Amino acid sequence: MSKSNNATFRRPDGSRPIDDDRIVTDLEERIQQLEAEEAWQKNDRNGITLFKTTGITVVLSTLREGASITDNTAAGIMTVQVLDGRVEARVGNNNHKAGKGEMLFIHREEPHTIQVLEHARLLITLTGDTGGDNV
Template identity: 35%
Template sequence: MGEDGMTQGHAYLRTHTLSAEHLLLDLAEAAVELHGIEAGDEDRHGVTLIKQGGLSVVMTHLAPAATLTEHAARGAATVQVLEGRVRVALDDEEFEAREGYLVAFDSGVRHSVTAIDDSTLLLTLGGG
């Protein structure tokens, strides 16, 4: 399963445009659709909302204790908490981000994100 809508990814891609001269997205509607996608045994799943040039925007749902394992993005990245609470760990720091928080990372900064509660995140990834 990937971050393109998981098992229903092909249906999602048939009905959603990921790249255009401009896009207007309703994040509340996207969250409802994300919650409606069958995650199976997975503790996280997501859909790509935008993939254009070096920019990707992915909405991801994490069940409690689910983790985006330690990694470093090739470009600048942000994690916006739309619902829930998450723990963000860096090499020498750890903090909590909750609904309404936005965390930004420079290119190459190693980090992990673990859900404290059921959480919905908006991940923005810039090309490196």
């Protein structure tokens, strides 16, 4: 099975696969792409879906210091891998700080907020019903 995201005015470089037997992604190349895009110049964050299929979605996000993801819940289990920078996550009544090389694991439907303490690059994985069949 092969699925692709088509080129858009924001990402005109052509389609790219997001579901196939094998997908290899250069994270540094994708980070450079994200931080060169107009969305990054105008906003405090930018992101790109790297992989999406039934039951799992993987997103690469770059966020500026001070950015926050507030009052969020995910339908499935979520992991947040900090590739660079530093974040603070509030999950339930607990605060957790994470830096480069650390991961956060958040259960489904668990309310959480993520505050960026230092310019961060995150690899986020969502499990469960992520809409993979509707790409």
